[in-house]
Amino acid sequence: MVFKQVNINAFVRATAICFVVANHASGLKLAGGMNFLLLLSGYNLAYFLFDKSSVQIVKSFFITVAKIVIPCMGLVVLNFIYFNTFQWQEFFMVSYAFKVKAVSNFPIWYPQVLMQMALIITPLILIFNFSKHVAKYPVLVCLLCLIVSLTINILSEKQYPWGREAHLYLWNFTLGWALWAVLKVKNFKNCLAATAIVLITAYLVLLLNTNGSYDPILRFIIFISISLFFIWFQVIKLPYMLAILVYLISSATFYIFLFHMILFELFYYLTELDNATFNLDLPLKCIFAVVISVLLWATVSAGRKGFYSVQQARKSN
Numbered sequence: 001m002v003f004k005q006v007n008i009n010a011f012v013r014a015t016a017i018c019f020v021v022a023n024h025a026s027g028l029k030l031a032g033g034m035n036f037l038l039l040l041s042g043y044n045l046a047y048f049l050f051d052k053s054s055v056q057i058v059k060s061f062f063i064t065v066a067k068i069v070i071p072c073m074g075l076v077v078l079n080f081i082y083f084n085t086f087q088w089q090e091f092f093m094v095s096y097a098f099k100v101k102a103v104s105n106f107p108i109w110y111p112q113v114l115m116q117m118a119l120i121i122t123p124l125i126l127i128f129n130f131s132k133h134v135a136k137y138p139v140l141v142c143l144l145c146l147i148v149s150l151t152i153n154i155l156s157e158k159q160y161p162w163g164r165e166a167h168l169y170l171w172n173f174t175l176g177w178a179l180w181a182v183l184k185v186k187n188f189k190n191c192l193a194a195t196a197i198v199l200i201t202a203y204l205v206l207l208l209n210t211n212g213s214y215d216p217i218l219r220f221i222i223f224i225s226i227s228l229f230f231i232w233f234q235v236i237k238l239p240y241m242l243a244i245l246v247y248l249i250s251s252a253t254f255y256i257f258l259f260h261m262i263l264f265e266l267f268y269y270l271t272e273l274d275n276a277t278f279n280l281d282l283p284l285k286c287i288f289a290v291v292i293s294v295l296l297w298a299t300v301s302a303g304r305k306g307f308y309s310v311q312q313a314r315k316s317n
Contacts, residue, residue: 004243005235010250012230013040017253018290019222021260024107025286032222034110035172037253039227041114042176046142050180054131058122065118068254069093072111075258079104096165105261116166117173134181142181143197145174150201154208175201179231186234194231198224249290252297256290263289 019033045064049057073091080086080103087103089095093112095102102108124130134141149171156168175198182194202220229236238246249256267285 002240003237004240006238006243006246007235008230008233009040010247011233011236011238012036012226013253014246014249015226015229016040017249017256018286019226020107021256021286021289024261025264025289026282029218030222031219032226034107035169035219035223036226036230037110038113038169038172039176039179039223040230042173043180044176045173046177046180050131050134050138050177052131054125054129057131058125061118061122065114069111069115071254071258072106072108075106076104076108105265106258107261110257113166113169117170120166120170121173138181138184139178142174142177146171146178146197146201149174150204153205171201171205179227183231191231195228198227198231248294248298251301252290252294255297255300256293259293259296260289263292266292 016033016036019030020037022028023030023033045057045061049060052060073093076090080091083103085103087095087100089098089100090102090104090108093108093115096109096112130141152167153171156165178197179194182190182197184190202224206217206220264285267288268281271281271284
């Protein structure tokens with residue numbers, strides 16, 4: 001059997017988004033994937049931007065968030081048209097701040113949290129000359145940010161079982177910063193330290209979120225498991241075809257996030273299977289949502305490459 005190495009970043013991203021799809025497809029409460037994707041967003045922000053100036057960090061962060069929020073706003077508008085309604089709080093990505101039930105048929109809380117987080121974090125980065133301090137004391141600064149985020153979570157009154165407000169998810173994001181700082185050199189000692197940070201953080205948050213309408217222990221088992229893979233591995237060897245599938249799912253993560261719940265509805269419309277049927281419909285609709293999302297990503301990516309190739313050819317002529 002032929003094996004292919006898969007970068008751990010791609011592997012954990014694909015794994016996390018598959019858990020998101022499975023969680024929304026069933027009543028099994030397989031949550032934890034989105035929490036890890038927030039952690040990964042924080043890690044990637046630190047990895048790619050923390051060696052730049054504070055202004056560059058803020059600018060790049062807002063561009064990244066805009067690339068997520070703007071398509072989501074487009075999908076929100078389509079939902080408004082389909083359901084023949086309009087909700088200004090949802091359009092401006094603040095519906096959870098107003099405790100308003102979302103109209104949109106996708107997890108809109110994620111782009112809302114990212115946007116609100118950007119508005120919270122970026123002024124602090126500029127005011128406290130963040131880049132200078134994080135360059136000099138990366139571990140200390142990032143751990144301090146994590147401690148502040150955890151303190152905010154602990155002291156905040158929860159309005160939802162898990163809390164959809166940005167300040168309650170801030171610990172996920174800054175935990176990514178802390179892992180970046182500790183794992184700048186990936187050796188056994190640093191991996192052990194990173195593991196301890198994840199376990200202690202998860203324990204503290206879990207301890208303070210047991211009064212919700214569901215038990216979040218499974219969420220943390222999934223979240224911690226994916227995090228440990230991310231900490232301890234740099235690459236994973238998989239059978240060749242499975243490795244290709246992982247890379248495709250990883251690349252199409254945002255498309256899967258945007259469209260999987262809509263594609264669930266399309267699946268039932270096309271198959272006429274009862275929504276309550278817990279048979280083959282669960283794995284089939286998950287596969288359907290992932291495959292169609294990957295095909296959408298591949299189509300858009302091919303279109304972009306073709307467009308840029310034409311532009312380059314015109315310039316060269």
